[in-house]
C-alpha cells in the first residue's frame with residue numbers, strides 16, 4: 001500500500017479518493033475549498049493545510065483540478081506542492097489540461113519527480129464504480145510505477161510518451177462535445193416533426209449518435225458545460241486556422257448555454 005496525496009477533491013477527485021481509501025492506501029487530501037474534503041476526512045483521509053503539506057511524505061501525488069491555471073497554482077504557487085515533492089515521487093496529473101501544459105509541467109518539475117500524464121475518460125458515476133479509463137502516458141517505468149494505484153480507479157490505457165494521454169483526451173472530448181451538439185439539433189428535428197423525445201432517443205441509441213444518446217440520458221454523470229467548453233477550446237487552439245466548422249459551432253453552443261455549471265446533457 002502507498003501513501004498518496006490527492007490535490008483537488010471536486011466531483012471527480014472525491015470518488016477517486018474514496019476508491020484509493022477503499023483499496024487500503026493512506027490518503028492525504030488538499031482542496032482549495034476546505035469544506036469539499038470534509039466527508040473524505042470522515043472516511044479516513046488526512047486533511048493537509050497546503051498542497052506542500054499534503055505531498056511531503058507521499059509516494060504518489062494525484063492532481064484532479066479544473067484546468068492548467070489551477071494545476072500551476074497548486075504545484076508552483078504559495079504553499080505549492082512542487083517544492084515539497086520527495087525525489088522518486090510519482091506525480092499523476094489527471095486534470096484535462098492538454099499536451100502543451102503537460103510539456104510545460106515536465107519542464108518545470110524537479111528532474112527526480114516521475115510525471116505521469118493521466119487524464120481520465122468517464123464521469124462521476126464511472127469514478128465511483130472504479131470504471132474510469134486512465135489515458136496513461138510518459139516514461140514507461142513511471143507508468144509501470146503508477147499502474148497498481150491507477151488500477152483501483154479503472155482501466156489503464158497506455159498511450160505512449162508524455163502528452164500523448166492529454167492529446168488523446170482532447171480527441172475524445174472533441175468527439176463527445178460535437179456529438180452532443182449534433183444530438184441537440186437532431187432532437188430539435190424530432191420536436192419539429194412531432195416525434196416524442198424519448199422515442200427519438202431510444203431509436204438513436206443504435207445509430208451513429210448512440211454514444212451521445214446514452215450520455216444524454218445517463219443519470220450519474222456530471223461534466224459541467226464550463227469544463228467541456230474548456231476542452232473544446234483547448235482542441236480548437238491546437239487546430240489553429242484549420243477549418244473545423246462543426247467543432248467551432250459546438251464550442252459556440254457550449255458558450256451560449258445559460259447554466260455553465262449544468263451537466264453537458266442539459267444541451268439535449
Ligand SMILES: NC(=O)c1ccc[n+]([C@@H]2O[C@H](COP(=O)([O-])OP(=O)(O)OC[C@H]3O[C@@H](n4cnc5c(N)ncnc54)[C@H](OP(=O)(O)O)[C@@H]3O)[C@@H](O)[C@H]2O)c1
Pocket residue numbers: 007008009010011012013031032033034036064065066067069070073074094095096097120121122123124221222223224227228
Ligand atoms: N466531471 C467529469 O465528468 C470529468 C470527466 C473527465 C475529466 N474531467 C476533468 O477532471 C478535472 C476535474 O473535474 P471535476 O469535475 O472534478 O471539477 P470540479 O468538481 O469543478 O473540481 C475542480 C477542482 O479544481 C479546484 N480548483 C479550481 N481552480 C483552482 C485554483 N485556482 N486553485 C486551486 N484549486 C482550484 C477546485 O477547488 P474548489 O473546490 O476550491 O473549487 C476543485 O478541487 C477537470 O480537468 C475536468 O475537465 C472531469
